[in-house]
Amino acid sequence: MEKTYDPKTIEQSLYQTWEEQGYFKPNGDQSSDAYSIMIPLPNVTGSLHMGHAFQHTIMDTLIRYQRMQGKNTLWQVGTDHAGIATQMVVERKIAAEENKTKDDYGRDAFIDKIWEWKEQSGGTITKQMRRLGDSVDWERERFTMDDGNCKAVQEAFVRMFEDDLIYRGKRLVNWDPKLHTAISDLEVENKDKKGFMWHLRYPLADGATTAEGKNYLVVATTRPETVLGDTGVAVNPEDPRYQSLIGKFIELPLVGRRIPIVADEHADMEKGTGCVKITPAHDFNDYEVGKRHQLPMINVLTLDANIRATAEVFNTNGEPSDDYSNVIPEQFQGLERFKARKAIVAEFEQLELLQEVAEHNNTLPYGDRGGVVIEPMLTDQWYVRAAPLAETATKAVEDGEIQFVPKQYENLYYSWMRDIQDWCISRQLWWGHRIPAWYDEAGNVYVGRDEDEVRAKHGLASVVVLRQDNDVLDTWFSSGLWTFATQGWPEQTDNLKTFHPSDVLVTGFDIIFFWVARMIMMTMYFIKDENGKPQVPFKTVYMTGLVRDENGDKMSKSKGNVLDPLDMIDGIGLEELVEKRVGNMMQPQLAKKIEKNTRKAFEDGIEAHGTDALRFTLAAMASTGRDINWDMKRLDGYRNFCNKIWNASRYVLMNTEDQDCGLDSKLEREYSLADRWIQGQYQETIKAYRDALDTYRFDIAAQIIYEFTWNQFCDWYLELTKPVLFKGNESQQRGTRHTLVTILESLLRLMHPIMPYITESIWATVAPLAGKAGDTIMLAAFPEFDGDKVDATAMSDLEWLKQFIVAIRNIRGEMDISPNKPLNVLIKNASNEDLRRLEQNQAFLSALAKLETVTTLESGETAPASATALLGEMEVLIPMAGLIDKDAELARLNKQLEKVSGDLKRVEGKLANEKFVANAPDAVIAKERAKMDEALLAGDKIREQIATIESL
């Protein structure tokens, strides 16, 4: 083995071997339990960020852990087509490179272009996953637009339509005027912005006046440009100011439209003037008010959100109507919406109908992709009726069929499910699953799996011209079928039977609504068990937090603080990192700032750390549901841990390779105290570690394995093997070698799920020495706790030994005695057990505490002036002659005394409190008593010692 751990040289070839050998595939053993995880679909043309690395670490750890327990294990891999995002990328690309639009290409050619792009850039993610060590079954890799998924989506759509769970309707949708598509509520981000509230005078018709005698009403609005589409004014039915006006009319300025004054709860008496203009075609609240009062709807905006040349007038059912004139004043025609606002305000001012302009904080809806303000728009769209699906889906969580980790996310889930809105699933895009609906020339709609089926089903002759809906489905619609479509649905396949429901879903809280909830709804609707009971898509949902940057800021491209997991693994130079962050930016004006921040945060670029260190760090920081502030220092620390494992293994191999490791059970093996102790420690580590993994506490698991490996196995056990290996007899050496190789071999298996590469690499050499056969650690058995191997006496004996050694080292450290100077120590007040332990562990003591002699004083025998340490009642004395500074020793003793006195005071106080003694459990009181006795004794001894030293 090389002297220093170098991940580069081991990782890539190992992965290739694993993949080639088919170790990632399910073992197909139907007699063992199945275990499956369906990957949260990354965008096929995207790349993995630290959040993915985090989730993948957790999934791979779980999968490897279960696989090593012999389960029939599947980690299903795949990517999604990311409709809007991908189409935008390719549109920008052809615009930049060829100055063309998608319409220049035409639908089919443009879609071909996207497939091309997918072929080109689709490999990034899979390469990254291979570097991360993800043990996914690549042969089953799926894509949301592959044949199987297309079939599943089509089938799902048709069945839901037939069951009246999908409908088409003219309704207000969130329209993105930049991307020209409807989006769902979830794709809208509400942002607080400073704006204005305009108070407009609306003249009353027919000579009516208000209670105050005015001939107009004042309405307040943040969107004056929608005046052109007003079809009513609402006042609160309880409002005394306007009661007499209800049923009367307004003469709407600019367009001269006569519109009614209606009474509706929506008008808030406390807010503004209490009068609200109603524009049903351009506002979600107004739409509802309009429905209640049968107000017509007038659309005044184009799909670009410009003012139309002529308005579209609909009745309240959305049918074209001529209730009102469609004329729009010429000066506003074609104006962009914000310019139109200015023009209309100016016109009101001109007409002396602008009463007031007040500053106003409003919340504006933005499209999460296009980044422009969303326009409520009256269009025909397809919807999923969500409420009936939500009922079953909510119950599954209530009944505990699906559990969220951590639990509090269940509330978030419930709160959304209880108030669920219908889901707009059509998108005016070309890239995606085209909606399986056909229209005849009369505008009738037919839904079916293909045109032939539609014709057959509805008896449409071939002369009837049908055209398919131009729109595609929301990407999340296909993602919602992921857990079962990947397993062959709509066929009833063996895979579906074996691997569905999946065991755990590992994902971020930010897509609970987008994906998790919808997956539960869709799955429970389509998949039933043998008894017809709806099947859940997964039993547990493990929610990860966000990985943030070192300042706690969200990582994002525009902030330029994104980290590529591969750069943690391979390292990257500063210049290259800067280039990576500022190159190809959508907002080049930020480049300077990003460059400066990057140079500050990564002065020397990023060192290579290897996959195992990255994974271990992510695991160590995975406490439930919390965000992670990424800390390079932690990564450094855990890279050092890998180096530690490497070197500890090197030590083991140096002392066991080509030597008798006691595999032949006929030859005698003598186990030292250290051997028996480390075995017990190790067993307890297995137990605690498995508990941690079973409860998704990866941070605790990492902590346990770190503590055992470094602080027990390396710091104590390996040191304790030295005296045996260098000076012990044959059977003692054999026993220790046997312990060394067997513990290390098993420890590697224990660590493997989190750190796959380093463990596999070392295991290949260590396993044969421990008598283990097998081509790969990946398929070796996961260690199991064996209580018989825990030797309680050995455990307490060794703790005593450690205390002894630490006490000597402490005196050396504080007294400035070289660690190389052999010492002669005296023992006073030793119990029989102390004597036994001393007797049995001379070799360890002299090696680890560097002792020349240990002499027991008879009772009554006087000791020379010494530095002392206490082990229970036993005193360890280091004679001072020539070694120790009197004042330094006094200072050291006084410090100890102070500590002991402090303890004593606290404990005495507690025990003197009658209520404590009366109420506390016996065990607690006994503990306190013991502590008091110990403190009393220690205090006496230290004071005695101080007196002795002072008298010198």
Place this chain on the structure above:
RNA sequence: GGGUCUUUAGCUCAGUUGGUUAGAGUGCUUGCAUGACAUGCAAGAUGUCACUGGUUCGAGUCCAGUAAGACCCA
């Protein structure tokens, strides 16, 4: 406005049903070429557990409120 979460060592974070002197990594101080490792070894220092009040024999932990921050919903 409603809701959820966070606040513990210089930094990044653990801390179970309330019960020793609140821990880890990193950083800091001192010493050390020691037969695996200087990406190391040994020893050591470091806390108003955000704040105020309450419950309790006992609170980092439970309750109420305050402050700061993050997120979700409207």
